[in-house]
Amino acid sequence: MQMNIQNITLDDIKERLTTTLFNLSAAFAIITLIASLSRISTLGFMPVMALHTVIVISMIVIVIFSKNIHYTYRGQFLCITLFIGGVAGLHNFGLSAGGTIFLYGCSIISAMILNFRAAIAFNVGGAAALILYLVFINKLGYTFKVDVGEYGLRTSSWLVYILSYVFINSVVLFLVIRVNQYLIKLSELQKANLTRTEVKLDYSQTILNTVLNNLPFAILWKDADSNYVGANKQFLAQMGLKNLSDIAGSKDSDFLPNDQVQKIQKMEQTLIGDREAKIRYHDIFEDEQGNRKHREIMRIGMHSDNGELVGLLVSFNDITEFKRLEEKAQKAMEQATAANTAKSRFLANISHELRTPMNGVYGLLDLCLHTEVTEQQADYLLKASTSIRLLTRIINDLLDLSKIEANQLQLEQIPFSFKELLVDAENLFRKDAEAKGLQLELDYYGKDDLVPIGDPTRISQIIFNLLSNAIKFTDSGKVKVTIKSLEYSGILTTKIYVQDSGKGIADENLDKIFDAFTQAELATTRESGGSGLGLSIVKKLVEQMEGLMSVKSSVGVGTKFCITLRHKQQGKEKRVDRKKRNLIDLKGKSILVVDDNLINIEIAGAILTQNGAETHSAYNGVEAIEFLNKQTVDLVLLDIAMPVMDGCECIKRIRAMRSLRNLPVIALTANVMASEVETYRELGFDTYIPKPYERAHLLETIANYL
Structure with a gap:
């Protein structure tokens, strides 16, 4: 039986060593007993032979019941037996027999399988036996049972044996002790490492189990032969099971109908052949209560570093609630689309219904202004025309905001002139500024031959809205519009500044002024008029043109807006003279x-x-x-x-x-x-x-x- 080297301990080594030595010693004892008994005819039956027979029988019994006897007891019996055998051999045959060899073996074996104290005790005991028999020979005239010649009786011979015994035993014991100490340290280190590894494994297993069992979906893993190996609690709950042992070793065929099993087998064959493959699909089923359920299933192969398939991982994600919300969102989207269509249809209708009579009023006013009228009549007609323009701008603001929010506003890309846009602004707002006693300044800095490509209507709308607000909220001083254009590598960068000396805006209101239907204070809406859409439309138009917008303001000092736009530009363009x-x-x-x-x-x-x-x-x-x-x-x-x-x-x-x-x-x-x-x-x-x-x-x- 092979030993698992990763789990081996010092006791395991000693136990196996004891078993091996004991079995060998028992076999050797049987052989020597047979040899000893064969000499009865020559030497006669000696007491030592009886002792030998008892020891052999005892060893055979211990071998038979070795599994029930701890190795330390077997080791002690073996060492004591060797010591007794060594002393008996020394007593009967002196140095000529194998007694000293048994004493050697007793000392060494006790060091290896018992402990150091036992080894030292047997070593000292063996040396004492040799010295004792040396004294018996020289002082008491002791003679051995067998004539072994004069050599065996000399004092010098006994001294040589005693010194050899002590030296060899000391060297061997030293080596055995060192090896034993090393083995003990190695065993302790191995045990400590094993303990740390077990702690880490337990910690990792705890984390893994916690993660797996708290995932919002079920997980199943199989071995390379598609046998169930493990699963998390969610999977067991879905299957109506309590323990992993209920599924260990099972297959899909134990739980699913044959047609589903065949589909799964085809998918898993793909995973086996391609380590990068992942199969994700949607499944609809009914639970135990007959409720329709949706789940997303994903199957992936688990491969080792060398590409060998080690298992299959399957996840079951319940997406019933997601599907319900998706269907709800789809219905809401359809309703919103229908509402938006109705809204667009309404806006189109209301736009047509408002613009048609307004066109009549505005056109008739224009025609009247081009006829012979008195100065007072001309003044009335101009004021009526201005009111119609204001109403038109409010309607346009409403429609433009609707189009911008619905992403339906399309920007033109045609040649235009910033300088001419300023002329339009001056013509439109000069009288409004003069009516309030304000100074209106409009300046353009840039080359006259620069012709940007863009949407002049929307840029005019930006300028007009900012300028209208500036005049509206300024009671004295001036309003200034400055446009600076600079061309580089075919791209025209333009900054539009609109500055006033009006009421100013508090810091806490700077973010609010860009919200639709909002002005810095409700009172200003009543006091100055307006829909509150202008700045919101300006911001959205600038964003759609991928431009930048900033504002600085101080209460009681005034406000300054800065718009940065970038346009491609082309050569000179022939346009109709505005005049x-x-x-x-x-x-x-x-x-x-x-x-x-x-x-x-x-x-x-x-x-x-x-x-x-x-x-x-x-x-x-x-x-x-x-x-x-x-x-x-x-x-x-x-x-x-x-x-x-x-x-x-x-x-x-x-x-x-x-x-x-x-x-x-x-x-x-x-x-x-x-x-x-x-x-x-x-x-x-x-x-x-x-x-x-x-x-x-x-x-x-x-x-x-x-």
Whole structure:
């Protein structure tokens, strides 16, 4: 039987050594007994032979029952027997027999299998026996039973044997003691290491069991032959079991139907062949109460460092609650999508319903301003026009915020000029600033030939909202807008500063001013007016343009906003002179205006006629197609929402006609949601003009396509 070297102790060594020596000694004793008894005819029966016989019988009995007798008792018996045999041999035969050899063996064996004290005692006892018989020979004339010659009686011979015995025994005992001490230390060290290892293993096993049994899912592990080896508590609970012993050695076939077992076997064959493979799949089952459950199962192979498969690991994650929440979230998403669709539809409808009459009011005011009126009438008309522009901006803010939050706002990428945006701002806000006695400064620093590519409408919206707020919350002093542009490697970096000497904003309110429908104080909303959307829209537009925005403010001193934008830039761009926009010459141009609203047709027709164009009208898409089949025009202004045939169907018909494929068609509409604008482009419109529109915007857009 082989000994486990990792668990061997000194007692184990002594026990096995004692067993081996005792068995060998018993065999030797039997042989010597036979030899001794064979000499009875020559020497006669001697008492020592009787002693020898008793010892042999005793040793045979001990060998037979050795498993029930501790090795120390067997060792003591062996050493005492050897000592007695040695003294008996010395007594009968002197130095000529094997008595001294037995005494040697007794001393050495006792050191190895008993202890050092016993070895020293037997060593001293053997030396004392030799000295005693030397005295008997020389002083008492003792003679041995057998004549061994004169040599065996000489004093010098006995002294040599005694000295040899003491020296050899001392050397051997010293070596045995040293080896024994080393073995003891080694055994103690091994025992200490084993104890530490067991403690570490117990600690690691405790941690592992704690982790496994507190995981939120069930785990099962198998050996390389797919036999169940272990599992955590969650797995046992799912299986309705209490102890690991209930599954140890089991297979899938003991718990699952045959078709499932075959599927699992195919999957595990894949894991056996590919150490990197992981199989994850979704399973639906019913629990003991008949409830429908979902779980995610993952199977992986466990491999040793040399790539050998040592087992399989299976995890069962109950995802029923996750699936329930997922289904709930899906329903909520569908409801939110439906609500958002309804909201978009509502906004589109309300936008159309608001913009259409506003376009009529704004257009008629514009037409009145271009007729002969008194100074007082002109003042009234300008104030009414300003009010309409303000109302338009509020509606645009609401719609723009909705589009931004729905990620439906699309930025244009067209050439523009920051310098011209400042001109627009001055034209729009100069009178507002003068009305409050404020000084309005607008400065541009940059090369005139820099032409950025971006969305001028949205950048104007940023400037207008900041400038409007600055004028609104400043009672005295000045408002200043500064734009600085610098080009490097084809990229134009522009900083827009809007600074005022107004009321200022407290530090605790700086974060709030960018929230929708929020102003620094509720009182300012009532005092200064406004929807509270301006800064929120500015922030969201800057973020969508991937720009930066900062604000510094001191109460009673004023506020300064800084916007940083980056644009690609191109060479010089030919644009219509702003001073000439309202004087665009359309002489010789024929334009068809299609709209179901008579006021809108009248307004557009009057503006175009005042600039020299020949205008024609149609009230729906059918009339427009009939007119275009009969007469040629240079451009079409086409409304979208019309009876009989709307603008979308009409543009399809126009683009389907070979002769009209290149005819410029501009959507003139109050339906300007982002999704709608994208649809206009896809259908074939060249561009669009939102209602209500300004005379300059209408004329400039038309001029770009003629």
